[in-house]
Amino acid sequence: xxxxxxxxxxxxxxxxxxxxxxxxxxxxxxxxxxxxxxxxxxxxxxxxxxxxxxxxxxxxxxxxxxxxxxxxxxxxxxxxxxxxxxxxxxxxxxxxxxxxxxxxxxxxxxxxxxxxxx
Amino acid sequence: xxxxxxxxxxxxxxxxxxxxxxxxxxxxxxxxxxxxxxxxxxxxxxxxxxxxxxxxxxxxxxxxxxxxxxxxxxxxxxxxxxxxxxxxxxxxxxxxxxxxxxxxxxxxxxxxxxxxxxxxxxxxxxxxxxxxxxxxxxxxxxxxxxxxxxxxxxxxxxxxxxxxxxxxxxxxxxxxxxxxxxxxxxxxxxxxxxxxxxxxxxxxxxxxxxxxxxxxxxxxxxxxxxxxxxxxxxxxxxxxxxxxxxxxxxxxxxxxxxxxxxxxxxxxxxxxxxxxxxxxxxxxxxxxxxxxxxxxxxxxxxxxxxxxxxxxxxxxxxxxxxxxxxxxxxxxxxxxxxxxxxxxxxxxxxxxxxxxxxxxxxxxxxxxxxxxxxxxxxxxxxxxxxxxxxxxxxxxxxxxxxxxxxxxxxxxxxxxxxxxxxxxxxxxxxxxxxxxxxxxxxxxxxxxxxxxxxxxxxxxxxxxxxxxxxxxxxxxxxxxxxxxxxxxxxxxxxxxxxxxxxxxxx
Numbered sequence: 001x002x003x004x005x006x007x008x009x010x011x012x013x014x015x016x017x018x019x020x021x022x023x024x025x026x027x028x029x030x031x032x033x034x035x036x037x038x039x040x041x042x043x044x045x046x047x048x049x050x051x052x053x054x055x056x057x058x059x060x061x062x063x064x065x066x067x068x069x070x071x072x073x074x075x076x077x078x079x080x081x082x083x084x085x086x087x088x089x090x091x092x093x094x095x096x097x098x099x100x101x102x103x104x105x106x107x108x109x110x111x112x113x114x115x116x117x118x
Numbered sequence: 119x120x121x122x123x124x125x126x127x128x129x130x131x132x133x134x135x136x137x138x139x140x141x142x143x144x145x146x147x148x149x150x151x152x153x154x155x156x157x158x159x160x161x162x163x164x165x166x167x168x169x170x171x172x173x174x175x176x177x178x179x180x181x182x183x184x185x186x187x188x189x190x191x192x193x194x195x196x197x198x199x200x201x202x203x204x205x206x207x208x209x210x211x212x213x214x215x216x217x218x219x220x221x222x223x224x225x226x227x228x229x230x231x232x233x234x235x236x237x238x239x240x241x242x243x244x245x246x247x248x249x250x251x252x253x254x255x256x257x258x259x260x261x262x263x264x265x266x267x268x269x270x271x272x273x274x275x276x277x278x279x280x281x282x283x284x285x286x287x288x289x290x291x292x293x294x295x296x297x298x299x300x301x302x303x304x305x306x307x308x309x310x311x312x313x314x315x316x317x318x319x320x321x322x323x324x325x326x327x328x329x330x331x332x333x334x335x336x337x338x339x340x341x342x343x344x345x346x347x348x349x350x351x352x353x354x355x356x357x358x359x360x361x362x363x364x365x366x367x368x369x370x371x372x373x374x375x376x377x378x379x380x381x382x383x384x385x386x387x388x389x390x391x392x393x394x395x396x397x398x399x400x401x402x403x404x405x406x407x408x409x410x411x412x413x414x415x416x417x418x419x420x421x422x423x424x425x426x427x428x429x430x431x432x433x434x435x436x437x438x439x440x441x442x443x444x445x446x447x448x449x450x451x452x453x454x455x456x457x458x459x460x461x462x463x464x465x466x467x468x469x470x471x472x473x474x475x476x477x478x479x480x481x482x483x484x485x486x487x488x489x490x491x492x493x494x495x496x497x498x499x500x501x502x503x504x505x506x507x508x509x510x511x512x513x514x515x516x517x518x519x520x521x522x523x524x525x526x527x528x529x530x531x532x533x534x535x536x537x538x539x540x541x542x543x544x545x546x547x548x549x550x551x552x553x554x555x556x557x558x559x560x561x562x563x564x565x566x567x568x569x570x571x572x573x574x575x576x577x578x579x580x581x582x583x584x585x586x587x588x589x590x591x592x593x594x595x596x597x598x599x600x601x602x603x604x605x606x607x608x609x610x611x612x613x614x615x616x617x618x619x620x621x622x623x624x
Contacts, residue, residue, distance in 0.1 A: 023578070
C-alpha cells in the first residue's frame with residue numbers, strides 16, 4: 001500500500017490542473033542565479049506562446065539580477081524535467097509539451113555576477 | 119469504645135499503582151482488538167505492555183499541585199511585565215519577528231501536540247502509556263495557552279500579533295510547521311510517538327528552545343523567558359517519555375527495528391526542515407545573538423544527537439539517513455532562508471531586513487567558509503537596490519516542496535550555487551521537492567502527500583484566483599503594517615518613539 005492506513009485509502013490531489021480555471025502551473029528558474037531564492041511559480045493558460053512567457057513575466061521577474069541586461073534569450077540553454085531541451089518560441093506551452101507543474105530551467109554560461117564558483 | 123486508627127498514608131509507588139495501573143482491566147464485552155483498533159496496523163509488535171516503565175510515576179493530584187504553583191509565579195511575572203512596560207526593555211523591536219513566527223507557527227504546534235497525545239493516550243492499550251500520554255497532552259495545552267498569554271502583551275503595541283490563528287491556517291510559511299504536525303497526527307499511534315515524542319521532543323527540542331528562550335533572555339523579553347522556565351521541567355519529562363517509548367518498541371520485538379528506523383529517518387528530516395526557520399532567527403533575527411546556528415548545531419545536533427544515536431546503536435538503530443545532508447546544509451540554510459524571507463516580505467506577517475554591515479561581519483566570522491563567498495554579494499546587491507529606491511521584491515512567488523512545504527530555497531548538498539531540483543511522478547501528476555530527504559518521505563507514502571495543501575498554488579485557485587490583495591485580506595495581513603522591511607515600519611517608529619520617551623528628556 002502507498003500509505004499506512006487501516007483500510008484502502010485514496011488521496012485526492014489538491015492542485016490538479018482542473019482546479020486552476022483553465023490555466024496551469026509552470027515553474028521556471030535561472031540556474032546559478034540565487035538572488036531569486038526559489039524557482040518562480042507562474043500560472044498561465046496552456047495556449048500561451050512560449051515567447052510570451054519568456055518576454056513577458058519571465059523577463060520582468062529577472063530584472064533585479066545584475067545579469068538581466070546581458071541576458072540573450074536566443075543563446076540560453078534550456079532544461080525541462082532536468083533534461084536538455086529546445087523550445088519552439090512561437091508555439092504554445094501545450095505544443096511545446098510543457099505540462100502542468102513542469103519545471104523549466106535556463107542556463108547562461110559565463111553570466112554569473114553574483115555567484116561564486118562552487 | 120471505638121478506637122480511632124490513624125489512616126496509613128500511601129507511599130508514592132503504591133499511590134501511583136492504585137491511580138494508574140489498577141485502572142486497567144481486561145475487556146469482556148468487546149474484544150481487545152475492537153477496543154484498541156489502531157494499535158496494530160503500523161506493524162509494530164508488542165508482547166507485554168506491562169514492560170512499559172513510566173519514568174515519572176506522576177499522578178493527577180501531584181500534577182495539579184505542582185503546575186498550579188508554577189503558573190501562579192508565571193502569571194505574576196506576566197502581570198508585572200505588562201504593568202511596567204516590559205516591552206520597552208527589549209534590545210530592539212526587530213526581536214519581535216522571532217516572537218511573531220513563534221506565535222504563528224510553533225504555539226499552534228503545541229496545541230496540535232495536545233490533540234495528538236490525547237488521542238494516542240486513548241489508542242494505546244497499556245495503562246502506563248495511557249497515563250503518560252494524557253499527562254503530556256495536558257502539558258501541551260498549557261504550553262499553548264501560556265505562550266499565547268505571554269506574547270499577547272505585545273499585541274497591544276506591535277503589528278503582526280493580532281491574527282495568529284488565521285495566519286496559522288492560511289499564510290504560507292506557517293504551513294511548514296502545520297504540515298509537520300498534521301502529518302504526525304494523521305499517522306498511527308506509534309509513528310506519532312516517534313514523530314513528536316522522540317524526534318521533536320528529544321532530538322530537536324534543544325535546537326528550538328535554546329534560540330527562543332535564551333534568545334528571549336539575551337534580548338530583554340521577560341515574558342517569554344518566564345514561559346521558558348515554566349515549561350522546562352515539563353520538557354524534561356517529555357524527552358524522557360520519547361526515549362522510553364523508542365526503547366520499549368525496540369525491546370519488544372526485533373521486527374520493529376526496520377519500521378522504527380524508517381520513522382527516525384523520516385521525522386529527523388521533517389524536523390530538520392522545520393528548524394530552517396529557527397536557523398534564520400538565530401543568525402539574523404535576534405538583535406543580541408546567543409550563538410550562531412552552526413554553533414548550536416555542533417552542540418545540540420552533533421554532540422548530543424551523536425551521543426544519543428551511539429546509545430541506540432545497541433538496538434541496531436543507525437543515525438538518520440539525512441544526517442550527512444543536514445551537516446552539509448548547516449552553513450548555508452539560515453542565509454538561504456533569510457534571503458527568501460526578505461524578498462517575499464510583502465507576504466509575511468513579520469518584518470525582515472537587510473543585515474547591517476556589523477551583522478554581516480558577525481556572519482562572516484561565524485561562517486568563514488560560506489558567508490563572504492556566497493551570501494554577502496547577494497546582500498550587497500540587495501542593499502544597492504534598496505539605496506537606489508528600488509527595493510527588491512520577488513513577486514514571482516515560489517515553488518514549494520510537496521513534503522515540507524518550504525519554498526525550495528535549498529541547494530544541492532555538494533554545490534551551494536545550484537538549486538536542488540527533485541521531482542516524482544505519481545498517478546500521472548508531477549510533484550516537486552526541496553531535497554532527497556523530502557522526496558524519500560513522499561515516495562514512501564505518496565497517497566498521503568498528494569493531498570498537501572500548498573499555499574502558493576492554492577493562491578491561484580478559487581476563491582483567490584491569483585489576487586494578491588484578496589489573499590492578504592484572507593490571511594488577515596494588513597499591508598503596510600504587518601509585512602515588509604523593518605526599516606521604516608510602524609513597529610520601528612513606535613518602538614523608537616516610546617523608548618525615546620522612556621530614556622531621554624525629549
